[in-house]
Structures are given as structure tokens and as C-alpha cells.
Amino acid sequence: xxxxxxxxxxxxxxxxxxxxxxxxxxxxxxxxxxxxxxxxxxxxxxxxxxxxxxxxxxxxxxxxxxxxxxxxxxxxxxxxxxxxxxxxxxxxxxxxxxxxxxxxxxxxxxxxxxxxxxxxxxxxxxxxxxxxxxxxxxxxxxxxxxxxxxxxxxxxxxxxxxxxxxxxxxxxxxxxxxxxxxxxxxxxxxxxxxxxxxxxxxxxxxxxxxxxxxxxxxxxxxxxxxxxxxxxxxxxxxxxxxxxxxxxxxxxxxxxxxxxxxxxxxxxxxxxxxxx
Amino acid sequence: xxxxxxxxxxxxxxxxxxxxxxxxxxxxxxxxxxxxxxxxxxxxxxxxxxxxxxxxxxxxxxxxxxxxxxxxxxxxxxxxxxxxxxxxxxxxxxxxxxxxxxxxxxxxxxxxxxxxxxxxxxxxxxxxxxxxxxxxxxxxxxxxxxxxxxxxxxxxxxxxxxxxxxxxxxxxxxxxxxxxxxxxxxxxxxxxxxxxxxxxxxxxxxxxxxxxxxxxxxxxxxxxxxxxxxxxxxxxxxxxxxxxxxxxxxxxxxxxxxxxxxxxxxxxxxxxxxxxxxxxxxxxxxxxxxxxxxxxxxxxxxxxxxxxxxxxxxxxxxxx
Numbered sequence: 001x002x003x004x005x006x007x008x009x010x011x012x013x014x015x016x017x018x019x020x021x022x023x024x025x026x027x028x029x030x031x032x033x034x035x036x037x038x039x040x041x042x043x044x045x046x047x048x049x050x051x052x053x054x055x056x057x058x059x060x061x062x063x064x065x066x067x068x069x070x071x072x073x074x075x076x077x078x079x080x081x082x083x084x085x086x087x088x089x090x091x092x093x094x095x096x097x098x099x100x101x102x103x104x105x106x107x108x109x110x111x112x113x114x115x116x117x118x119x120x121x122x123x124x125x126x127x128x129x130x131x132x133x134x135x136x137x138x139x140x141x142x143x144x145x146x147x148x149x150x151x152x153x154x155x156x157x158x159x160x161x162x163x164x165x166x167x168x169x170x171x172x173x174x175x176x177x178x179x180x181x182x183x184x185x186x187x188x189x190x191x192x193x194x195x196x197x198x199x200x201x202x203x204x205x206x207x208x209x210x211x212x213x214x215x216x217x218x219x220x221x222x223x224x225x226x227x228x229x230x231x232x233x234x235x236x237x238x239x240x241x242x243x244x245x246x247x248x249x250x251x252x253x254x255x256x257x258x259x260x261x262x263x264x265x266x267x268x269x270x271x272x273x274x275x276x
Numbered sequence: 277x278x279x280x281x282x283x284x285x286x287x288x289x290x291x292x293x294x295x296x297x298x299x300x301x302x303x304x305x306x307x308x309x310x311x312x313x314x315x316x317x318x319x320x321x322x323x324x325x326x327x328x329x330x331x332x333x334x335x336x337x338x339x340x341x342x343x344x345x346x347x348x349x350x351x352x353x354x355x356x357x358x359x360x361x362x363x364x365x366x367x368x369x370x371x372x373x374x375x376x377x378x379x380x381x382x383x384x385x386x387x388x389x390x391x392x393x394x395x396x397x398x399x400x401x402x403x404x405x406x407x408x409x410x411x412x413x414x415x416x417x418x419x420x421x422x423x424x425x426x427x428x429x430x431x432x433x434x435x436x437x438x439x440x441x442x443x444x445x446x447x448x449x450x451x452x453x454x455x456x457x458x459x460x461x462x463x464x465x466x467x468x469x470x471x472x473x474x475x476x477x478x479x480x481x482x483x484x485x486x487x488x489x490x491x492x493x494x495x496x497x498x499x500x501x502x503x504x505x506x507x508x509x510x511x512x513x514x515x516x517x518x519x520x521x522x523x524x525x526x527x528x529x530x531x532x533x534x535x536x537x538x539x540x541x542x543x544x545x546x547x548x549x550x551x552x553x554x555x556x557x558x559x560x561x562x563x564x565x566x567x568x569x570x571x572x573x574x575x576x577x578x579x580x581x582x583x584x585x586x587x588x589x590x591x592x593x594x595x596x
Binding site for chain 2: 176177179180182183184185186190194195198199201272274275276
């Protein structure tokens with residue numbers, strides 16, 4: 001039954017895809033020319049007076065071409081999609097890892113000490129709602145490096161969900177389990193590693209999953225601002241080139257990579273999940 | 277005189293309340309001999325669990341001291357193993373790894389193989405084998421979880437084992453089986469045990485001595501009842517022991533009426549003021565209903581009193 005449910009759902013998905021792509025394809029056909037095109041009209045892309053969204057067939061064609069050679073590098077403005085995505089993933093992972101290195105220990109501190117929770121809470125509440133891109137000018141000024149600044153923006157946007165979830169997860173570890181550690185004479189460090197960390201791990205990983213999602217949203221915008229490399233820069237660059245086929249293709253690639261990051265974190269969360 | 281194995285002196289627990297302090301219990305004094313199995317019975321709210329937590333070192337008393345082999349108990353220690361009512365197993369660890377957790381903490385120098393072997397020995401002792409070692413607590417029944425918890429406590433070979441209503445959440449059938457296993461393991465290891473229970477029959481089956489508490493607030497230890505039934509005991513035959521019903525009646529009578537009457541008398545004495553109040557002794561009254569009944573015989577005044585008292589009262593208890 002479950003098997004057939006999966007099968008039926010997949011069938012509906014494929015049908016929806018075909019219908020939507022078909023509609024899109026049909027509505028974005030340029031009108032057929034009634035007479036032979038002049039040389040000027042040919043240069044301007046046909047008899048159509050209006051710019052149109054490219055049809056899916058064009059996007060698929062481009063995708064096949066781009067994905068068959070994703071890592072070519074023909075100068076600053078012409079790099080393969082793989083290279084651009086690689087830059088973005090590298091920035092997201094670097095910023096995210098730095099954030100995790102700080103958020104998890106600080107979250108532990110806040111979760112275990114009501115004093116530190118009360119003391120740090122106002123800072124967190126003020127800093128958390130700031131749009132990560134608002135940090136960009138300050139980061140550029142202080143760091144004086146656009147690459148490092150975009151990593152900083154990723155760092156600052158992914159730290160909060162991890163910090164808050166870690167603190168929450170640590171604070172809500174059942175007293176029974178802490179008592180087990182106490183009756184077995186575990187010291188603070190052993191308790192943290194052997195009891196609190198595994199107990200809070202699912203909550204911490206959930207925070208990380210939220211963080212990486214936000215980081216992937218933010219990197220596109222950050223790269224549009226700082227330029228140079230990355231998928232965000234690529235989207236903006238193709239917009240400037242008026243190459244909407246590439247824009248649509250890169251939008252899809254952003255979605256695919258974001259999904260893969262989420263799947264990876266979901267798998268990690270599942271690995272540390274336990275049932276009470 | 278050598279120090280007693282476990283000595284509790286004038287233990288009290290008070291909470292600051294809106295109108296003055298709320299005293300849960302006070303003047304609780306008793307001692308436990310090495311190898312003795314002591315149960316404590318009282319109604320909810322009399323502070324039994326708090327006493328056990330103080331013995332475990334997990335809770336602080338407001339007054340009084342606890343000494344173990346002459347040393348004051350100030351915090352939790354591996355020499356006192358605890359079995360909690362809700363098992364308190366670490367759900368992300370397998371059955372075996374829940375026990376190795378404790379064994380590793382107890383003997384940090386041991387090799388992995390040694391820890392494993394020792395843990396398996398205790399798991400087998402409580403009847404967990406054939407793959408149950410590798411399962412997570414969530415995949416076990418309540419009875420099996422409590423077995424793991426008991427194995428974990430026994431595996432660290434504590435000097436004193438503290439059991440907080442360990443069978444409270446189990447069905448009667450499972451409870452009976454695990455009680456027998458506990459009896460067997462205690463007999464093998466000569467374990468000193470302090471246990472909280474609500475179950476009169478369980479207390480008689482397991483304990484050498486049963487401590488009875490009056491109702492809270494201002495609860496105190498009223499009686500220390502000796503269970504003179506010889507070991508080894510068996511769940512099915514213990515009821516035929518001539519001392520069984522005198523002891524059982526005494527306990528039920530206490531729970532049904534005397535715990536309340538004593539509390540009311542204490543309250544009245546306290547309200548009357550210190551001058552004409554009967555000084556309440558912290559040391560519980562020693563009672564031996566089994567032997568008393570034997571001595572006075574079936575038509576002795578005391579036994580008859582108990583019997584009359586109980587035919588009416590037992591129904592009330594069973595109806596609860």
C-alpha cells in the first residue's frame with residue numbers, strides 16, 4: 001500500500017510537471033512571422049515586439065549544455081555553473097561552520113546557566129532580527145575583503161537559529177538524565193559530552209538545518225551585492241546580459257542545491273534522533 | 277562502637293511558603309544495617325521520595341544529616357545506586373550501552389572487553405539476553421526497561437541501593453516476576469536496599485523492616501515494623517506464613533486509619549503549644565506484629581483487634 005502510494009504520488013508529480021511545462025511552452029511561443037523577417041528583426045530576436053519568457057525547451061537545452069561541461073572557466077564573466085555553485089557552497093559551508101563552532105558552545109553555556117541566559121538574552125534579541133545584508137557595508141569596511149565579507153554575512157545569519165536551538169535543547173534535557181549523570185559521579189565535561197550533547201543533539205541539528213536553509217537564501221543576495229563569483233553573481237550577471245534562459249536555469253539550480261543541503265542536514269538529524 | 281552502615285538523623289524538609297514555612301517532614305531518624313532490606317511506606321505527599329533523594333545526594337534536606345559508614349552524605353556518589361520510578365534510561369543508548377555507561381563511570385580504568393563482560397553479566401542476571409542487549413529502551417516493554425535500570429544499578433556494585441517505587445508503573449504480572457528476580461539478586465549479592473513502595477504485599481515480600489510514615493505535611497516516621505518471615509521467600513507461598521496476615525493487617529491498618537490519626541494528634545499537639553505537647557520522638561516505634569501475633573495466639577486481644585479492624589478496612593483499600 002505504501003509502495004503504491006509512493007508510486008501514485010510520483011505519477012501525479014510527473015503529470016503536473018508535464019502539464020505545467022506544456023502550458024509554459026505553449027504560452028511562450030513567439031508569434032509566427034507573416035512575412036519574411038528583415039535583417040533587423042532577425043537581429044532583435046524575431047518578429048515579436050515584446051520580450052518573452054523563454055520556453056522550457058530552451059531552458060532544458062541550456063541545462064543540458066551547461067551541465068555537460070559544468071567546470072569550464074573562460075574568464076571572469078564566463079565560468080561554468082559548477083564553478084559558480086562551488087563558490088557559493090564553499091562560502092555557505094565556511095560561514096556555517098564558523099557559526100556552528102561558536103553557536104554550539106555558547107548555546108551550551110546559555111542553556112546550562114540561567115545567569116548567562118538572562119545576561120545574553122537582550123543581545124540575542126536585538127541582533128537576531130537584523131537582516132544579514134544590513135551587516136554588509138560594515139563588514140566590507142572592517143574586513144576590507146568582499147569574499148570574507150560574504151562569509152561573514154553567512155556566519156551572522158546562520159548563528160542565531162543554532163544558538164537558540166542549542167540553548168533550548170540543552171536547557172530542556174530531562175532532569176532524570178542529568179540525575180543519572182550525577183549519581184554516576186560524572187564531572188561537568190563528561191556530563192556535557194555523554195548526556196547533554198546526545199540528549200540535545202536532535203534539537204541542535206534542527207537548528208543547524210534551519211541555519212543552512214537561511215544561509216543558502218542569503219548567499220544569493222550577498223553575491224549579487226559583492227559580485228565576482230558565485231551563483232548569486234551569476235544570476236545577476238545573466239540578468240545584465242538579458243539572458244533569461246540562464247537566469248531561469250540558475251534559479252532552478254539554486255533550488256536543487258538548497259534541497260540537497262537540506263536533505264544532508266535532515267539525514268544528520270535523523271542519525272542523532274532517538275525515541276523516548 | 278563502629279559507625280552504623282546508614283544513619284539518618286533528624287532529617288527535615290521545609291519549603292518557604294506564603295504564610296510561613298511548609299514542613300513536609302521532620303524528625304526523621306532511622307538507621308539501616310549492612311545487608312538489610314528496608315522499605316518505606318506512606319501516603320503521597322509525606323516526603324518519601326525526598327528522603328530517598330537526600331540519601332542519593334540529589335536533594336538537600338532543610339535539616340538533619342545522613343551518614344554512611346560514618347561519612348556524611350553531601351552529594352551523589354557511585355557507592356549509592358539509584359533506580360528511578362521512570363527507569364531514567366538514556367534513550368539514545370542501547371540496553372547494553374546503558375549499563376556500560378555506569379560500569380565505565382564506576383571503573384574508568386577497565387578495558388572495553390572487561391566493561392562489556394561485566395555489564396552483560398548483570399543484564400543476564402535480570403533476565404535480559406537473546407538480542408535484548410542491542411535494543412534501544414524505546415523498543416523494550418516497561419518491565420524490560422526497569423530490568424535494565426536494575427541491572428545498571430547492580431552493575432556498579434553499590435554499597436547501598438535506593439529504589440524509588442521501581443515497580444509502580446508495571447502491570448501486576450510483570451511486577452511479580454521482577455520482584456522475584458530482585459529477591460534472588462539481593463540474596464546472591466547481600467545487597468543493602470532502601471526502597472519506596474505503595475504496595476503492602478510487595479513490602480512484606482521483600483523487606484526485613486518496613487518504615488511507616490504519617491501523613492504530610494509535618495510527616496514523621498511513626499513505626500519500624502519487623503518482617504519476621506524467614507528467607508528465602510516465595511511470592512506464592514509467603515501468604516501461608518502465619519506471620520503474613522498479622523503483618524499485613526498491621527500495615528493496612530496503619531495506612532487506612534492510624535497514619536491519619538497520628539497526623540491529627542501531632543497537629544493538635546503542635547497547635548496546643550510546646551508546653552503540654554507530647555514530645556515527639558524522632559526514633560520510630562519498633563513493632564513486630566508477626567511475632568506478637570504468634571505469642572498472643574489467635575484469640576489474643578491484640579490479634580482480634582487487628583482482625584476486626586481489618587475486615588471492614590481492607591475493602592476500602594482494595595477499592596482504591
